[in-house]
Amino acid sequence: MTDYKSLLRELPAVDRLLRETPLEDKMRHLPRRLVLEAAQETIASYRRRISDYSSLDNSPESPVQIDLSPSALAEEAALLAEKRAGSNFRSLINATGIIIHTNLGRVPLAPSAIEAVTAAARDYNNLEFSLDTGERGSRQEHLEKLLCDLSGAEAAAVVNNNAAAVFLALNTIAAGREVVVSRGQLVEIGGSFRIPEIMAASGARLVEVGTTNKTYLRDYEAVVNENTAAFLKVHTSNYHMIGFTAAVKTKDLVSLAARCHLPLIEDLGSGVFRDLTAYNLPPEPRIQDSIAAGADLVTFSGDKMLGGPQAGIIVGRSDLVAMIRKNQLARTLRIDKFTVAALEATLRLYLDWERAEQEIPVWTMIAAPPAEMRRRAEGLAEQLSGLLAGGDLEVIEGFSRVGGGALPTAELPTFLLALRPPEGKSPTDLVAKLRQGSPPVVLRLQQDRLLFDPRTIKEEEEEALVGAIDRACR
16 A cells, blocks of 8 residues: 655655756746746645545556656756746747637738837837927827828828727717617627627717618618717628628718718728738728718728737728817827837838738738648648658648638638647647647647648748647657
């Protein structure tokens, strides 16, 4: 019978563990407190492990096989200390094939945007200083002309996300008054934020018209009164209705708004400048088309389909945008210097579409042809074939997804690297090992096969990915 008390007495003291080479090395470049806590936690985990065994009649593993030597525990504690010393906010390899992945930070920035953010962090800058006059300037001035040139609007303002853009526009124009919106457009966006709740928080009163599937122009006209402040049109990008439906076009709602002397606010959600049908994707309303149709204010996101940093962009009539900028709440929602720098650099790329497609990652990934995806998937398979013992590798046809709120179900043809784990290896365990590895790898698991989509894997990440897969499968 195993003497569990004697096993507990074998556990080394913390001081003894700290004198082992692995932990002495860690204390040379890590905080002593962090290394000490790692040693204490390692010893405590073994103490719990021995106690757990003592409570079992038939343990699958004999406790006497546990290595309780100071060197073994010190190695484990050193790994724990190194892990704790690393940042919680880590870069990872997105092998899911979902281009706009909300949980993985949406999309990477273009190289020029990254350089702009680095410069903003490193140097003083003219964020709110006019180099022409030597007087105080506005951070909005760095972005407004670019946004107006691209959208055709008279003026523009930028806040920290699109929900804030909608909120600020409603609060400025309609606080205490009524805003008319179709029932079919009362959507819920990310994080359980809903249009009715955003409207209520802004101080505007919601007036619903039409039905879930059908709304006509006469529905809007019927509810207009002296308390009506605006019409709101919300693009339902994150869901679609088919069948017996009817909705009012922007140009028709513009005409009614003009007759009623009311502004029309159109929320496009993600917002695009490019015609998506050129990529065999479902059409999305373009920002410049809504402005050309006569919408008084248009709101959209700076990240997602635009491919820039998180931001909420408002373009439209100069008098309305001026009112929004003067709203006292605008300061609570304003963007910082990093967003200004990244968004300006991203918008400048849109002045030349060919350059934008080559340099803005979201568009580079969307435009990548299936043949390129096949070449890269086969290259990964070739690199792995000599490393994996018993693993089944195959390149198969599949689909990538655009993702995000704009096109959550839109698919692009691709080729996938499919890995069936070696015998004795659990697919779910392998997925967890890859997710928790260095670098972390996030992928798809389907029918016990691990799927890696090269569309969202950077070419410079391929070597690290191969190494991560090799280590996880050992």
